Amino acid sequence: MHGLINRSIQSFLRDTYGGALWDSVAADTGIGSQGFEALMSYDDALTDTLIDAAALRLCKPRDALLEDVGIYLVAREPLRRLLRFGGVDYADFLQSLDELPDRVRLAVPELEMPDLSLTAAGTGRFRLTCRGGHPGFAAVFTGILRAMADDYGALVLIEAGGGDGDAETVGIELLEARFASGRQFDLARPVPR
Amino acid sequence: MMDGGTHSDSATVGEGGLGRLMPMHLWIAPSGHIRGAGPTLRKLCSETALLGARFLEVFAVHKPRPVQSMEDLSRLVGQRLHLSLRGSPRTALRGLAVPLEGGQGMLINLSFGIAVADAVREHALTNADFAPTDLTVELLYLTEVKAAVMEELAALNRRLRAAQQAAEKRALTDVLTGLANRRALELALAREIRGVERGAPGFALVQLDLDHFKSVNDTLGHAAGDRVLVRVAEVLRNATRGHDTIARIGGDEFVLILPGPVDDAMVRRIARRIIEGLEQPILYDGRPCRVSASVGAALSASYERPDPDRMLSDADAALYQSKHRGRARYTIHSTAPLPSAQGKTGGTDEG
Numbered sequence: 001m002h003g004l005i006n007r008s009i010q011s012f013l014r015d016t017y018g019g020a021l022w023d024s025v026a027a028d029t030g031i032g033s034q035g036f037e038a039l040m041s042y043d044d045a046l047t048d049t050l051i052d053a054a055a056l057r058l059c060k061p062r063d064a065l066l067e068d069v070g071i072y073l074v075a076r077e078p079l080r081r082l083l084r085f086g087g088v089d090y091a092d093f094l095q096s097l098d099e100l101p102d103r104v105r106l107a108v109p110e111l112e113m114p115d116l117s118l119t120a121a122g123t124g125r126f127r128l129t130c131r132g133g134h135p136g137f138a139a140v141f142t143g144i145l146r147a148m149a150d151d152y153g154a155l156v157l158i159e160a161g162g163g164d165g166d167a168e169t170v171g172i173e174l175l176e177a178r179f180a181s182g183r184q185f186d187l188a189r190p191v192p193r
Numbered sequence: 194m195m196d197g198g199t200h201s202d203s204a205t206v207g208e209g210g211l212g213r214l215m216p217m218h219l220w221i222a223p224s225g226h227i228r229g230a231g232p233t234l235r236k237l238c239s240e241t242a243l244l245g246a247r248f249l250e251v252f253a254v255h256k257p258r259p260v261q262s263m264e265d266l267s268r269l270v271g272q273r274l275h276l277s278l279r280g281s282p283r284t285a286l287r288g289l290a291v292p293l294e295g296g297q298g299m300l301i302n303l304s305f306g307i308a309v310a311d312a313v314r315e316h317a318l319t320n321a322d323f324a325p326t327d328l329t330v331e332l333l334y335l336t337e338v339k340a341a342v343m344e345e346l347a348a349l350n351r352r353l354r355a356a357q358q359a360a361e362k363r364a365l366t367d368v369l370t371g372l373a374n375r376r377a378l379e380l381a382l383a384r385e386i387r388g389v390e391r392g393a394p395g396f397a398l399v400q401l402d403l404d405h406f407k408s409v410n411d412t413l414g415h416a417a418g419d420r421v422l423v424r425v426a427e428v429l430r431n432a433t434r435g436h437d438t439i440a441r442i443g444g445d446e447f448v449l450i451l452p453g454p455v456d457d458a459m460v461r462r463i464a465r466r467i468i469e470g471l472e473q474p475i476l477y478d479g480r481p482c483r484v485s486a487s488v489g490a491a492l493s494a495s496y497e498r499p500d501p502d503r504m505l506s507d508a509d510a511a512l513y514q515s516k517h518r519g520r521a522r523y524t525i526h527s528t529a530p531l532p533s534a535q536g537k538t539g540g541t542d543e544g
Contacts, residue, residue, distance in 0.1 A: 037349060037352075038349070085330060085337075087320070088321050107338035187333055188314035188318075188333065
Protein backbone atom coordinates (compact mmCIF):
# COMPACT_ATOMS: atom_id res chain seq x y z
CA MET A 1 0.00 0.00 0.00
CA HIS A 2 1.21 3.46 -0.77
CA GLY A 3 2.70 5.39 2.13
CA LEU A 4 0.20 8.21 1.55
CA ILE A 5 -2.63 5.90 2.56
CA ASN A 6 -0.84 4.53 5.61
CA ARG A 7 0.29 8.00 6.56
CA SER A 8 -3.30 9.29 6.24
CA ILE A 9 -4.51 6.64 8.68
CA GLN A 10 -1.65 7.51 11.01
CA SER A 11 -2.47 11.25 10.88
CA PHE A 12 -6.16 10.50 11.38
CA LEU A 13 -5.45 8.43 14.51
CA ARG A 14 -2.97 10.94 15.91
CA ASP A 15 -5.05 14.06 15.18
CA THR A 16 -8.36 12.54 16.28
CA TYR A 17 -7.39 10.41 19.28
CA GLY A 18 -4.02 11.84 20.31
CA GLY A 19 -0.38 10.82 20.26
CA ALA A 20 -0.78 8.29 23.08
CA LEU A 21 -3.28 6.23 21.08
CA TRP A 22 -1.05 6.32 18.01
CA ASP A 23 1.92 5.21 20.12
CA SER A 24 -0.03 2.20 21.45
CA VAL A 25 -1.26 1.25 17.97
CA ALA A 26 2.29 1.63 16.64
CA ALA A 27 3.56 -0.57 19.48
CA ASP A 28 0.77 -3.16 18.93
CA THR A 29 1.70 -3.49 15.28
CA GLY A 30 5.47 -3.16 15.52
CA ILE A 31 5.44 0.01 13.42
CA GLY A 32 7.88 2.51 14.88
CA SER A 33 6.13 5.50 16.47
CA GLN A 34 7.67 7.66 13.72
CA GLY A 35 5.19 5.83 11.52
CA PHE A 36 5.03 5.93 7.75
CA GLU A 37 6.74 8.00 5.09
CA ALA A 38 4.18 9.43 2.68
CA LEU A 39 6.25 8.85 -0.44
CA MET A 40 7.27 5.25 0.11
CA SER A 41 5.45 1.97 -0.41
CA TYR A 42 4.63 -0.65 2.19
CA ASP A 43 3.34 -4.18 2.23
CA ASP A 44 -0.48 -4.31 1.89
CA ALA A 45 -0.79 -6.60 4.90
CA LEU A 46 0.71 -3.90 7.12
CA THR A 47 -2.20 -1.58 6.32
CA ASP A 48 -4.72 -4.21 7.41
CA THR A 49 -2.73 -4.89 10.57
CA LEU A 50 -2.77 -1.16 11.28
CA ILE A 51 -6.53 -0.80 10.72
CA ASP A 52 -7.36 -3.88 12.79
CA ALA A 53 -5.14 -2.78 15.67
CA ALA A 54 -6.70 0.71 15.69
CA ALA A 55 -10.24 -0.71 15.50
CA LEU A 56 -9.48 -3.02 18.43
CA ARG A 57 -8.01 -0.21 20.55
CA LEU A 58 -10.97 2.08 19.80
CA CYS A 59 -13.63 -0.66 20.08
CA LYS A 60 -14.99 0.45 16.71
CA PRO A 61 -16.03 -1.67 13.74
CA ARG A 62 -13.42 -1.56 10.98
CA ASP A 63 -15.79 0.04 8.45
CA ALA A 64 -16.87 2.76 10.87
CA LEU A 65 -13.22 3.59 11.46
CA LEU A 66 -12.54 3.77 7.72
CA GLU A 67 -15.58 5.96 7.17
CA ASP A 68 -14.17 8.37 9.77
CA VAL A 69 -10.88 8.31 7.85
CA GLY A 70 -12.81 9.46 4.77
CA ILE A 71 -14.47 12.30 6.69
CA TYR A 72 -11.08 13.27 8.14
CA LEU A 73 -9.50 13.40 4.69
CA VAL A 74 -12.09 15.86 3.37
CA ALA A 75 -11.45 18.06 6.40
CA ARG A 76 -7.89 18.55 5.18
CA GLU A 77 -7.98 21.67 3.03
CA PRO A 78 -5.53 20.56 0.31
CA LEU A 79 -7.43 17.32 -0.21
CA ARG A 80 -10.84 18.99 -0.07
CA ARG A 81 -9.65 21.38 -2.77
CA LEU A 82 -8.43 18.57 -4.97
CA LEU A 83 -11.82 16.87 -4.66
CA ARG A 84 -13.69 20.13 -5.34
CA PHE A 85 -11.86 20.44 -8.63
CA GLY A 86 -14.03 17.51 -9.68
CA GLY A 87 -17.23 19.45 -10.22
CA VAL A 88 -19.23 22.65 -9.87
CA ASP A 89 -21.94 21.03 -7.74
CA TYR A 90 -22.48 17.73 -5.95
CA ALA A 91 -24.10 16.03 -8.94
CA ASP A 92 -21.19 17.12 -11.13
CA PHE A 93 -18.78 15.93 -8.44
CA LEU A 94 -20.45 12.50 -8.38
CA GLN A 95 -20.09 12.25 -12.15
CA SER A 96 -16.38 13.08 -11.85
CA LEU A 97 -15.69 10.15 -9.50
CA ASP A 98 -15.04 7.81 -12.45
CA GLU A 99 -12.11 10.05 -13.32
CA LEU A 100 -10.76 10.19 -9.80
CA PRO A 101 -8.33 7.24 -10.11
CA ASP A 102 -6.87 8.89 -13.23
CA ARG A 103 -6.58 12.20 -11.43
CA VAL A 104 -4.82 10.46 -8.56
CA ARG A 105 -2.44 8.79 -11.02
CA LEU A 106 -1.62 12.19 -12.52
CA ALA A 107 -0.61 13.32 -9.05
CA VAL A 108 1.10 10.22 -7.66
CA PRO A 109 1.63 7.53 -10.31
CA GLU A 110 2.49 4.80 -7.79
CA LEU A 111 -0.70 5.23 -5.76
CA GLU A 112 -3.02 2.35 -6.60
CA MET A 113 -6.73 3.01 -6.28
CA PRO A 114 -9.70 0.82 -7.08
CA ASP A 115 -11.57 1.49 -10.32
CA LEU A 116 -14.55 3.67 -9.56
CA SER A 117 -17.76 3.73 -11.56
CA LEU A 118 -20.92 5.63 -10.86
CA THR A 119 -24.18 4.26 -12.25
CA ALA A 120 -27.63 5.80 -12.10
CA ALA A 121 -30.13 3.78 -10.06
CA GLY A 122 -33.35 5.74 -10.46
CA THR A 123 -34.20 9.42 -10.01
CA GLY A 124 -31.56 11.05 -7.85
CA ARG A 125 -30.15 7.66 -6.95
CA PHE A 126 -26.67 6.42 -7.79
CA ARG A 127 -24.45 3.53 -7.00
CA LEU A 128 -20.67 3.91 -6.71
CA THR A 129 -18.80 0.67 -7.37
CA CYS A 130 -15.22 0.26 -6.19
CA ARG A 131 -13.63 -2.64 -8.02
CA GLY A 132 -10.25 -4.31 -7.83
CA GLY A 133 -8.90 -2.35 -4.91
CA HIS A 134 -8.03 -3.40 -1.43
CA PRO A 135 -11.17 -4.14 0.64
CA GLY A 136 -12.17 -1.11 2.68
CA PHE A 137 -12.01 1.60 0.01
CA ALA A 138 -15.83 1.71 -0.17
CA ALA A 139 -16.01 2.48 3.55
CA VAL A 140 -13.52 5.33 3.09
CA PHE A 141 -15.58 6.62 0.15
CA THR A 142 -18.74 6.48 2.26
CA GLY A 143 -17.06 9.00 4.56
CA ILE A 144 -15.68 11.08 1.69
CA LEU A 145 -19.10 11.28 -0.05
CA ARG A 146 -20.82 12.30 3.20
CA ALA A 147 -18.28 15.00 3.96
CA MET A 148 -18.28 16.30 0.39
CA ALA A 149 -22.09 16.58 0.50
CA ASP A 150 -21.69 18.94 3.46
CA ASP A 151 -18.97 20.78 1.60
CA TYR A 152 -21.22 21.39 -1.42
CA GLY A 153 -24.24 22.03 0.77
CA ALA A 154 -26.17 19.09 -0.70
CA LEU A 155 -28.69 16.95 1.19
CA VAL A 156 -27.73 13.36 0.55
CA LEU A 157 -28.33 9.88 1.94
CA ILE A 158 -25.28 7.64 1.76
CA GLU A 159 -25.36 3.98 2.52
CA ALA A 160 -22.58 1.41 2.38
CA GLY A 161 -23.86 -1.32 0.08
CA GLY A 162 -21.65 -4.23 0.97
CA GLY A 163 -19.33 -6.28 -1.20
CA ASP A 164 -19.71 -8.68 -4.07
CA GLY A 165 -16.60 -10.51 -5.21
CA ASP A 166 -13.86 -7.94 -5.65
CA ALA A 167 -16.43 -5.12 -5.88
CA GLU A 168 -17.79 -3.00 -3.05
CA THR A 169 -20.62 -0.53 -3.48
CA VAL A 170 -21.91 2.66 -1.93
CA GLY A 171 -25.52 3.81 -2.45
CA ILE A 172 -26.14 7.52 -2.88
CA GLU A 173 -29.49 9.31 -2.85
CA LEU A 174 -29.33 12.97 -3.78
CA LEU A 175 -32.34 14.59 -2.09
CA GLU A 176 -31.48 18.24 -2.67
CA ALA A 177 -28.43 19.51 -4.56
CA ARG A 178 -28.50 22.97 -2.95
CA PHE A 179 -29.81 22.35 0.53
CA ALA A 180 -27.35 24.63 2.32
CA SER A 181 -24.84 27.20 1.14
CA GLY A 182 -21.84 24.87 1.37
CA ARG A 183 -18.26 25.94 1.70
CA GLN A 184 -16.34 28.40 -0.43
CA PHE A 185 -14.13 27.07 -3.22
CA ASP A 186 -11.89 29.31 -5.31
CA LEU A 187 -10.28 27.70 -8.33
CA ALA A 188 -7.02 29.48 -7.68
CA ARG A 189 -5.50 28.79 -4.32
CA PRO A 190 -5.06 31.92 -2.22
CA VAL A 191 -1.51 33.27 -2.52
CA PRO A 192 0.57 31.58 0.18
CA ARG A 193 1.45 33.97 2.97
CA MET B 194 -24.77 35.56 -36.02
CA MET B 195 -22.24 33.76 -38.17
CA ASP B 196 -24.92 33.07 -40.65
CA GLY B 197 -22.92 32.51 -43.78
CA GLY B 198 -26.12 32.50 -45.80
CA THR B 199 -25.17 31.33 -49.24
CA HIS B 200 -22.92 28.38 -48.31
CA SER B 201 -24.77 25.18 -47.61
CA ASP B 202 -21.86 23.82 -45.55
CA SER B 203 -21.96 26.71 -43.05
CA ALA B 204 -23.18 25.96 -39.56
CA THR B 205 -25.14 28.60 -37.73
CA VAL B 206 -24.84 28.99 -34.01
CA GLY B 207 -26.59 31.49 -31.78
CA GLU B 208 -24.87 33.91 -29.40
CA GLY B 209 -25.70 31.81 -26.33
CA GLY B 210 -24.41 28.57 -27.84
CA LEU B 211 -21.25 30.28 -29.01
CA GLY B 212 -20.72 31.63 -25.50
CA ARG B 213 -20.90 28.15 -24.02
CA LEU B 214 -18.59 26.67 -26.62
CA MET B 215 -16.12 29.53 -26.40
CA PRO B 216 -16.68 31.57 -23.24
CA MET B 217 -13.80 33.85 -24.23
CA HIS B 218 -14.66 34.67 -27.84
CA LEU B 219 -14.94 38.11 -29.43
CA TRP B 220 -16.93 39.04 -32.51
CA ILE B 221 -15.37 42.06 -34.14
CA ALA B 222 -17.17 44.04 -36.83
CA PRO B 223 -15.22 45.17 -39.94
CA SER B 224 -15.15 48.64 -38.38
CA GLY B 225 -13.07 47.26 -35.49
CA HIS B 226 -15.90 47.52 -32.91
CA ILE B 227 -16.76 44.61 -30.64
CA ARG B 228 -20.21 43.24 -31.54
CA GLY B 229 -20.27 40.24 -29.25
CA ALA B 230 -18.24 38.67 -26.45
CA GLY B 231 -18.32 35.43 -24.47
CA PRO B 232 -19.46 35.49 -20.81
CA THR B 233 -16.02 34.85 -19.29
CA LEU B 234 -14.47 37.63 -21.32
CA ARG B 235 -17.24 40.00 -20.24
CA LYS B 236 -16.43 39.05 -16.63
CA LEU B 237 -12.77 39.84 -17.27
CA CYS B 238 -13.55 43.30 -18.57
CA SER B 239 -16.17 44.23 -16.02
CA GLU B 240 -14.87 47.81 -15.79
CA THR B 241 -14.99 48.34 -19.52
CA ALA B 242 -18.15 48.21 -21.52
CA LEU B 243 -16.95 45.63 -23.97
CA LEU B 244 -19.79 45.74 -26.47
CA GLY B 245 -19.43 48.66 -28.85
CA ALA B 246 -15.88 49.45 -27.75
CA ARG B 247 -13.07 49.35 -30.29
CA PHE B 248 -11.15 46.08 -30.08
CA LEU B 249 -7.74 47.76 -30.24
CA GLU B 250 -8.65 50.17 -27.42
CA VAL B 251 -9.39 47.30 -25.02
CA PHE B 252 -6.78 44.79 -26.19
CA ALA B 253 -3.12 45.18 -27.19
CA VAL B 254 -1.78 42.64 -29.69
CA HIS B 255 1.97 42.09 -29.17
CA LYS B 256 2.91 39.06 -31.24
CA PRO B 257 3.67 37.80 -33.80
CA ARG B 258 3.92 41.60 -34.33
CA PRO B 259 2.24 44.66 -32.85
CA VAL B 260 -1.10 45.52 -34.42
CA GLN B 261 -2.13 49.15 -35.07
CA SER B 262 -5.16 48.67 -37.28
CA MET B 263 -7.82 46.19 -38.30
CA GLU B 264 -5.92 45.79 -41.54
CA ASP B 265 -2.84 44.66 -39.55
CA LEU B 266 -5.04 42.24 -37.63
CA SER B 267 -6.61 40.74 -40.71
CA ARG B 268 -3.13 39.79 -41.91
CA LEU B 269 -2.60 37.69 -38.74
CA VAL B 270 -5.59 35.46 -39.34
CA GLY B 271 -4.80 31.83 -38.48
CA GLN B 272 -1.69 32.64 -36.45
CA ARG B 273 -1.25 32.39 -32.71
CA LEU B 274 -1.67 35.85 -31.21
CA HIS B 275 -0.20 37.09 -27.94
CA LEU B 276 -2.38 39.82 -26.47
CA SER B 277 -3.08 41.54 -23.21
CA LEU B 278 -5.80 43.62 -21.66
CA ARG B 279 -4.84 47.31 -21.82
CA GLY B 280 -6.48 47.96 -18.46
CA SER B 281 -5.08 46.71 -15.15
CA PRO B 282 -4.16 43.94 -14.34
CA ARG B 283 -3.07 43.70 -18.00
CA THR B 284 -3.94 40.00 -18.08
CA ALA B 285 -1.96 38.13 -20.76
CA LEU B 286 -3.99 36.21 -23.31
CA ARG B 287 -3.40 34.14 -26.36
CA GLY B 288 -5.79 33.96 -29.24
CA LEU B 289 -6.69 32.93 -32.75
CA ALA B 290 -8.60 35.07 -35.26
CA VAL B 291 -10.66 33.70 -38.15
CA PRO B 292 -12.64 35.75 -40.72
CA LEU B 293 -16.42 35.46 -40.75
CA GLU B 294 -18.26 34.91 -43.97
CA GLY B 295 -20.46 37.53 -45.53
CA GLY B 296 -18.41 40.54 -44.48
CA GLN B 297 -19.34 40.11 -40.82
CA GLY B 298 -15.83 40.83 -39.54
CA MET B 299 -13.87 38.31 -37.60
CA LEU B 300 -14.12 35.94 -34.66
CA ILE B 301 -11.29 35.74 -32.12
CA ASN B 302 -11.12 33.01 -29.52
CA LEU B 303 -8.98 33.79 -26.48
CA SER B 304 -7.50 31.81 -23.62
CA PHE B 305 -5.10 32.41 -20.75
CA GLY B 306 -1.43 31.70 -21.17
CA ILE B 307 0.81 29.90 -18.76
CA ALA B 308 0.02 32.38 -15.95
CA VAL B 309 -3.54 31.04 -15.89
CA ALA B 310 -3.55 30.58 -12.10
CA ASP B 311 -2.86 34.29 -11.56
CA ALA B 312 -5.59 35.25 -14.01
CA VAL B 313 -8.08 32.93 -12.32
CA ARG B 314 -7.22 34.46 -8.95
CA GLU B 315 -7.29 38.08 -10.14
CA HIS B 316 -10.61 37.70 -11.90
CA ALA B 317 -12.16 35.31 -9.35
CA LEU B 318 -13.05 32.81 -12.07
CA THR B 319 -14.84 29.58 -11.25
CA ASN B 320 -15.22 26.18 -12.82
CA ALA B 321 -18.31 27.48 -14.64
CA ASP B 322 -16.27 30.15 -16.46
CA PHE B 323 -14.49 27.48 -18.49
CA ALA B 324 -15.97 25.34 -21.22
CA PRO B 325 -16.46 21.74 -20.02
CA THR B 326 -14.04 20.65 -22.77
CA ASP B 327 -11.34 23.01 -21.55
CA LEU B 328 -8.49 21.40 -19.59
CA THR B 329 -7.58 24.60 -17.75
CA VAL B 330 -9.15 23.37 -14.53
CA GLU B 331 -7.09 20.17 -14.78
CA LEU B 332 -4.00 22.33 -15.21
CA LEU B 333 -4.85 24.20 -12.02
CA TYR B 334 -5.46 20.90 -10.27
CA LEU B 335 -2.08 19.58 -11.39
CA THR B 336 -0.35 22.75 -10.27
CA GLU B 337 -1.75 22.28 -6.79
CA VAL B 338 -0.97 18.60 -6.70
CA LYS B 339 2.59 19.26 -7.79
CA ALA B 340 3.03 21.84 -5.04
CA ALA B 341 1.66 19.40 -2.44
CA VAL B 342 3.91 16.55 -3.60
CA MET B 343 6.96 18.83 -3.71
CA GLU B 344 6.23 19.98 -0.15
CA GLU B 345 5.98 16.33 0.95
CA LEU B 346 9.31 15.57 -0.77
CA ALA B 347 10.96 18.57 0.82
CA ALA B 348 9.69 17.47 4.25
CA LEU B 349 11.01 13.95 3.61
CA ASN B 350 14.40 15.39 2.67
CA ARG B 351 14.48 17.47 5.85
CA ARG B 352 13.71 14.41 7.97
CA LEU B 353 16.36 12.31 6.20
CA ARG B 354 18.92 15.08 6.59
CA ALA B 355 18.19 15.41 10.31
CA ALA B 356 18.45 11.63 10.74
CA GLN B 357 21.73 11.61 8.84
CA GLN B 358 23.16 14.40 10.99
CA ALA B 359 22.07 12.61 14.15
CA ALA B 360 23.69 9.37 12.94
CA GLU B 361 26.90 11.19 12.06
CA LYS B 362 26.97 12.82 15.47
CA ARG B 363 26.41 9.46 17.16
CA ALA B 364 29.22 7.95 15.11
CA LEU B 365 31.62 10.58 16.46
CA THR B 366 30.48 10.65 20.08
CA ASP B 367 31.34 8.58 23.14
CA VAL B 368 27.92 7.57 24.45
CA LEU B 369 28.72 7.58 28.19
CA THR B 370 30.48 10.94 28.46
CA GLY B 371 29.29 12.82 25.37
CA LEU B 372 32.95 13.49 24.52
CA ALA B 373 34.42 12.86 21.08
CA ASN B 374 35.37 9.23 20.34
CA ARG B 375 38.50 7.83 18.74
CA ARG B 376 37.15 8.37 15.21
CA ALA B 377 36.37 12.02 15.96
CA LEU B 378 39.83 12.42 17.48
CA GLU B 379 41.50 11.06 14.34
CA LEU B 380 39.52 13.51 12.21
CA ALA B 381 40.35 16.45 14.48
CA LEU B 382 44.04 15.51 14.58
CA ALA B 383 44.23 15.22 10.79
CA ARG B 384 42.52 18.62 10.52
CA GLU B 385 45.02 20.26 12.88
CA ILE B 386 47.96 18.77 11.00
CA ARG B 387 46.62 20.07 7.72
CA GLY B 388 46.30 23.44 9.44
CA VAL B 389 49.95 23.37 10.50
CA GLU B 390 50.96 22.51 6.92
CA ARG B 391 49.07 25.62 5.80
CA GLY B 392 50.83 27.80 8.37
CA ALA B 393 48.51 27.63 11.41
CA PRO B 394 50.30 28.33 14.71
CA GLY B 395 50.33 24.66 15.80
CA PHE B 396 48.72 22.65 18.59
CA ALA B 397 49.34 20.44 21.60
CA LEU B 398 48.33 16.80 21.85
CA VAL B 399 47.68 15.75 25.46
CA GLN B 400 47.17 12.14 26.56
CA LEU B 401 45.65 11.42 29.91
CA ASP B 402 45.24 8.17 31.78
CA LEU B 403 43.35 7.86 35.08
CA ASP B 404 45.22 6.61 38.13
CA HIS B 405 43.46 4.28 40.59
CA PHE B 406 40.46 3.90 38.29
CA LYS B 407 40.71 0.11 38.35
CA SER B 408 40.40 0.07 42.14
CA VAL B 409 37.23 2.20 41.97
CA ASN B 410 35.76 -0.30 39.52
CA ASP B 411 36.89 -3.26 41.62
CA THR B 412 35.69 -1.98 44.99
CA LEU B 413 32.60 0.09 44.13
CA GLY B 414 31.49 -1.50 40.88
CA HIS B 415 31.12 -0.37 37.29
CA ALA B 416 28.33 2.09 38.02
CA ALA B 417 30.76 3.97 40.25
CA GLY B 418 33.34 3.73 37.48
CA ASP B 419 30.85 5.25 35.03
CA ARG B 420 30.08 8.04 37.49
CA VAL B 421 33.82 8.79 37.71
CA LEU B 422 34.18 8.87 33.91
CA VAL B 423 31.29 11.33 33.57
CA ARG B 424 32.88 13.53 36.25
CA VAL B 425 36.24 13.33 34.44
CA ALA B 426 34.54 14.59 31.30
CA GLU B 427 33.21 17.58 33.28
CA VAL B 428 36.64 18.34 34.71
CA LEU B 429 38.20 18.17 31.25
CA ARG B 430 35.55 20.47 29.80
CA ASN B 431 36.07 22.97 32.62
CA ALA B 432 39.83 22.91 32.26
CA THR B 433 39.85 23.50 28.50
CA ARG B 434 38.53 26.02 26.00
CA GLY B 435 35.47 25.70 23.80
CA HIS B 436 37.41 24.96 20.62
CA ASP B 437 39.65 22.27 22.18
CA THR B 438 38.87 18.66 21.28
CA ILE B 439 38.30 16.28 24.18
CA ALA B 440 38.09 12.59 23.31
CA ARG B 441 37.66 9.40 25.26
CA ILE B 442 39.52 6.72 23.32
CA GLY B 443 39.43 3.79 25.73
CA GLY B 444 38.20 2.72 29.17
CA ASP B 445 40.02 5.41 31.14
CA GLU B 446 42.14 6.99 28.41
CA PHE B 447 41.49 10.51 27.18
CA VAL B 448 43.16 12.70 24.56
CA LEU B 449 42.97 16.47 24.21
CA ILE B 450 43.87 18.56 21.20
CA LEU B 451 44.61 22.17 22.10
CA PRO B 452 44.87 24.20 18.93
CA GLY B 453 46.24 27.67 18.44
CA PRO B 454 49.36 29.40 19.72
CA VAL B 455 50.35 27.01 22.50
CA ASP B 456 53.54 26.60 24.52
CA ASP B 457 54.90 24.37 27.27
CA ALA B 458 53.78 26.76 30.00
CA MET B 459 50.20 26.67 28.82
CA VAL B 460 50.17 22.88 28.58
CA ARG B 461 51.62 22.65 32.07
CA ARG B 462 48.95 25.01 33.39
CA ILE B 463 46.15 22.99 31.85
CA ALA B 464 47.65 19.67 33.01
CA ARG B 465 47.91 20.97 36.58
CA ARG B 466 44.34 22.23 36.49
CA ILE B 467 43.10 18.84 35.27
CA ILE B 468 45.03 16.84 37.87
CA GLU B 469 43.82 19.14 40.67
CA GLY B 470 40.25 18.89 39.45
CA LEU B 471 40.39 15.10 39.26
CA GLU B 472 41.83 14.74 42.74
CA GLN B 473 38.70 16.21 44.30
CA PRO B 474 36.85 13.16 45.65
CA ILE B 475 33.88 12.15 43.52
CA LEU B 476 30.87 11.03 45.54
CA TYR B 477 29.10 7.86 44.50
CA ASP B 478 26.25 6.65 46.71
CA GLY B 479 27.65 8.86 49.48
CA ARG B 480 31.08 7.25 49.24
CA PRO B 481 34.09 9.11 47.90
CA CYS B 482 35.90 7.74 44.85
CA ARG B 483 39.46 8.96 44.59
CA VAL B 484 41.30 9.03 41.30
CA SER B 485 44.02 11.10 39.73
CA ALA B 486 45.59 11.24 36.31
CA SER B 487 48.93 10.91 34.57
CA VAL B 488 49.46 13.21 31.64
CA GLY B 489 51.78 13.18 28.65
CA ALA B 490 51.88 15.80 25.91
CA ALA B 491 53.50 16.49 22.57
CA LEU B 492 53.59 19.88 20.82
CA SER B 493 53.40 20.11 17.07
CA ALA B 494 55.99 22.93 17.20
CA SER B 495 58.71 20.45 18.18
CA TYR B 496 58.41 18.55 14.89
CA GLU B 497 59.73 19.51 11.50
CA ARG B 498 56.68 17.83 9.96
CA PRO B 499 54.16 16.71 12.55
CA ASP B 500 52.78 13.23 11.92
CA PRO B 501 49.67 12.02 13.78
CA ASP B 502 50.92 8.53 14.67
CA ARG B 503 54.31 9.84 15.72
CA MET B 504 52.76 12.54 17.94
CA LEU B 505 50.33 10.08 19.53
CA SER B 506 53.09 7.62 20.32
CA ASP B 507 55.36 10.39 21.70
CA ALA B 508 52.55 11.72 23.90
CA ASP B 509 51.91 8.15 25.03
CA ALA B 510 55.61 7.66 25.86
CA ALA B 511 55.52 10.91 27.87
CA LEU B 512 52.41 9.64 29.67
CA TYR B 513 54.22 6.45 30.66
CA GLN B 514 57.10 8.49 32.01
CA SER B 515 54.56 10.33 34.20
CA LYS B 516 53.16 7.00 35.44
CA HIS B 517 56.66 5.81 36.08
CA ARG B 518 57.53 8.83 38.11
CA GLY B 519 54.77 8.13 40.58
CA ARG B 520 51.48 9.11 38.91
CA ALA B 521 49.59 12.42 39.16
CA ARG B 522 52.39 13.89 37.03
CA TYR B 523 52.65 15.49 33.63
CA THR B 524 55.43 15.18 31.08
CA ILE B 525 55.93 17.12 27.87
CA HIS B 526 57.77 15.29 25.16
CA SER B 527 60.22 17.24 23.08
CA THR B 528 62.49 16.16 20.25
CA ALA B 529 64.72 17.80 17.65
CA PRO B 530 64.57 21.30 19.11
CA LEU B 531 63.44 24.07 16.82
CA PRO B 532 64.38 27.73 17.32
CA SER B 533 60.93 28.40 18.71
CA ALA B 534 61.39 25.76 21.42
CA GLN B 535 62.99 28.44 23.59
CA GLY B 536 66.39 26.94 24.05
CA LYS B 537 65.34 23.50 25.19
CA THR B 538 67.75 20.78 24.28
CA GLY B 539 65.54 17.77 23.89
CA GLY B 540 64.51 15.28 26.52
CA THR B 541 61.45 16.06 28.56
CA ASP B 542 59.90 18.85 30.51
CA GLU B 543 58.49 17.49 33.68
CA GLY B 544 56.15 18.49 36.46
